[in-house]
Amino acid sequence: MKFKVIIFGLVLGLILIGISYTLWPVLVKTKQLTDFKLTQHQGSAFTLAHLKGKWSFIFFGYTHCPDICPVTLTLLREVKQKLAPYPKYLADTQYIFISVDGQRDTPEKLAEYVNYFDPQFIGASGTEPQINVLTRQLGIVYIRQPEVTTGQYFIDHSATIVLINPQGEIAAQFRAPHTVATIVERYTKIRQPEPVKESS
Amino acid sequence: MYNKLTIFFWLVSYFCLSSWLYAETTPPRSGTHLVQIEDGWVRAVPPQLTLTAAYMQLKNLTDQKLTLVGASTLIFTKVEMHQTVFEDNMARMVPVEKLVIAPQEIVMFKPKGLHFMLIDRQQPLTVGDTVTLTLQFEENKTQTIKLEVKEDNGKDSDHSH
Numbered sequence A: 001m002k003f004k005v006i007i008f009g010l011v012l013g014l015i016l017i018g019i020s021y022t023l024w025p026v027l028v029k030t031k032q033l034t035d036f037k038l039t040q041h042q043g044s045a046f047t048l049a050h051l052k053g054k055w056s057f058i059f060f061g062y063t064h065c066p067d068i069c070p071v072t073l074t075l076l077r078e079v080k081q082k083l084a085p086y087p088k089y090l091a092d093t094q095y096i097f098i099s100v101d102g103q104r105d106t107p108e109k110l111a112e113y114v115n116y117f118d119p120q121f122i123g124a125s126g127t128e129p130q131i132n133v134l135t136r137q138l139g140i141v142y143i144r145q146p147e148v149t150t151g152q153y154f155i156d157h158s159a160t161i162v163l164i165n166p167q168g169e170i171a172a173q174f175r176a177p178h179t180v181a182t183i184v185e186r187y188t189k190i191r192q193p194e195p196v197k198e199s200s
Numbered sequence B: 001m002y003n004k005l006t007i008f009f010w011l012v013s014y015f016c017l018s019s020w021l022y023a024e025t026t027p028p029r030s031g032t033h034l035v036q037i038e039d040g041w042v043r044a045v046p047p048q049l050t051l052t053a054a055y056m057q058l059k060n061l062t063d064q065k066l067t068l069v070g071a072s073t074l075i076f077t078k079v080e081m082h083q084t085v086f087e088d089n090m091a092r093m094v095p096v097e098k099l100v101i102a103p104q105e106i107v108m109f110k111p112k113g114l115h116f117m118l119i120d121r122q123q124p125l126t127v128g129d130t131v132t133l134t135l136q137f138e139e140n141k142t143q144t145i146k147l148e149v150k151e152d153n154g155k156d157s158d159h160s161h
């Protein structure tokens, strides 16, 4: 009897190892993004090509968001300031605010909004289908709420900050609530050994 | 003479006693000191944005519970109380209809938490301006407070735990 239990345990263990072995690469492998087309605050197109060659912190929100969006953009500005001792990181890191409210957030409005936080921040948005091409790849969700007054509505949205590497792959996801220290620490740790491109 | 003095005495006593009784029996009057506000501020936002949020530390100075039901200001058409919540990593704002504040209790309105939403700005606001907000409590009690428009320095959001 005892023997059977041991055999059963061993077989079960082998099966579990097998499953995790096959799933491991899928779970750990950074996810390569496919192309999307948005409009950036200066009016030109904003596509996957704009993420390549740089590290990008992306946060989704909308300008009529009174609490969490300004808080997060202020935090990203601080992250940028905290990276000052690493000029190398500072130079190839970009910060992108993507509005899930293309209806109200025209490029001009986005320009004023992102500039208010940092003149180097990039704002981008588009139509709902255009936005969804990107949000679905990143697991970002947003739900528009009924109007409070005419034309005035709020949008529930994911508070995740996504980090994209220069290859256009998801490198990290920072879940809310965020702190400047944790983001800087994780980011510099990710950057420390420059990711070696696998030749597989 | 004696009569006049007596009348005077009674009159004085009457006034003293009545004002004392009045003070003892009347509930705290509106417009005065129901609550104490500390670190009150309105978030400065880009000029074209017509809404923002207000934050403060609010202490109930009375020895009875106060129920905050809303606020109003001449600068915005609408003021709502909201609570920012994180559910499944989604940031949501849940309207707060009533807020019961126990005697001497301190309630924090702060970024990423409870806040006053100021909707539909009616006139320009810049850093350093003052927003006069009238807090409305149950039983028609009100108190008017002044809040300064300030930039978010990020400090509030970092030691929020």
Ligand SMILES: [Cu+2]
Pocket: A066, A067, B082, B083, B093, B115, B116, B117
């Ligand atoms: Cu709100």
